Amino acid sequence: MPEKVLIYSRFPKAMMVRIGQRYDLMDAAGQPPSEKFTLDQLAAVRAMITAGGTPLGVAMMDQMPALQAIVCYGTGYDGVDLAAAASRKIAVGNSPGANSSSVADLAMTLMLAVTRRLLPADAYVRSGSWSSAKPSPLMKPQPGNPGRRIGVYGMGAIGRKIAARAAAFDMDVAYYSRSRHDVPWRYVSTLEALVDWCSVLMIAVRAGADTHHAIDAEMLRKLGPDGYVVNISRGSVIDQQALIAALADNTIAGAALDVYEKEPHAPDALTAFPNVVLTPHIGGHTVESHLAMQDCVIANLDAFFAGKPLPYPVS
Incomplete structure (x- = not known):
């Protein structure tokens, strides 16, 4: 009889088909599990699947006293209270690097879209302004890619792939992260210095207390009126209200975002700017990335139920 696994976050059913072929899935569909299942059912749960950004803290863990494994679908795990999990001897796993190529691809797509103003160009054609020669x-011409200074904030699997792609476009690449890495790109010792140097800031850092609102009003002023910010990391890294203010007074040239402080992101002041490109957190949303x-999820679950260490643990 297959082991039961709780699905804590809301996932499209198609993403759980392969996992459901191996395990008996208890799908909470993004609702509080106590509203979908009895206390006895929750008390028997030994493993759960969650989206890394979904808040998962002490109160939820206490509802599942038998819980021993939290498996994050994706690379992120910022929503999981790791200290609480460790104190309860709950193993936490994720899918490291599984979607890095697709996220890096989207980062470059967003960068090109905002710096080449593809959305206004599309609207210019659709509105008839081009055919009527309306100014x-x-x-007006924008700076091209050769020589453009790309600053990558975070040099994990995604940051490395972004840097490699940017270098292939003949861009000058530098990076800042908590430690220096053995990579061919220039290391900058502070985030402030990186932002001051670059013309496009690519945010590829993990979310956490140390990165919360790391890009604030002062950082945006350093980026300057010719600078762009691209975020494919987590919305919490940017002070979103400061970003809106910076766009409104032309402190920066534009922004491209796949992630937001609150998701799903509803239309607001941010969505009204023509120099902003927005996507609905689809960085890792490709067939290959989901597979x-x-x-990784299946491997972590298989190992856990076999009494073995998770092959993809969060340290």
Whole structure:
């Protein structure tokens, strides 16, 4: 009889099909599990699957006294209270690097879209302004890629792939992270110095207390009126209200975001700017990435139920 596994976050059913072929899934569909299942059912749960950004703290863990494994679908795990899990001897796993290529691809797509003003260009054609030769200040020539200074904040699996892609576009690449890495790109010793140097800031750092609102009003001023910010990491890294203010007064040239402080992101002041490109947190949303993430989830669950250490643990 297959082992039971609680699905804590809301996932499209298609993402759970392969996992459901191996395990008896208790799908909470993003609702509080206590509203979907009895206390006795929750008390028997030994393993759960969650999206890394979904808050998962002490109160939830206490509802599942038999819980021994939290498996994150994806690379992130910022929503999990790791200290609480450790104190309860709950193993936490994720899918490291499984979606790094697709996220890096989207980062470059967003960068190109915002710096080349593809959305205003698309609107210019669709509105008939091009065919009627209507002047548009948004269609004036923009700086190209050769020589553009790309600053990568975070040099993990995704940051490395972004840097490699940017270098292939003949861009000048530098990075800042908590430690220096053996990579061919220039290391900058502070985030402030990186932001001051670059013309496009690529945010690829993990979310956490040390990165919360790391990009604030002062950082955006350092980025300057010709600078762009691209975020494919977590919305918490940018002070979103400061970003809106910086866009409103032309402190920076533009922004491209796949992640937000609150998701899903509803239309607001941020969505009204023509120099902003927005996508609905789809960085890792490719067929190949989902298969790789599911492979990691299955491997972690298989190992746990076999009494072995998780092959992809969060340290």
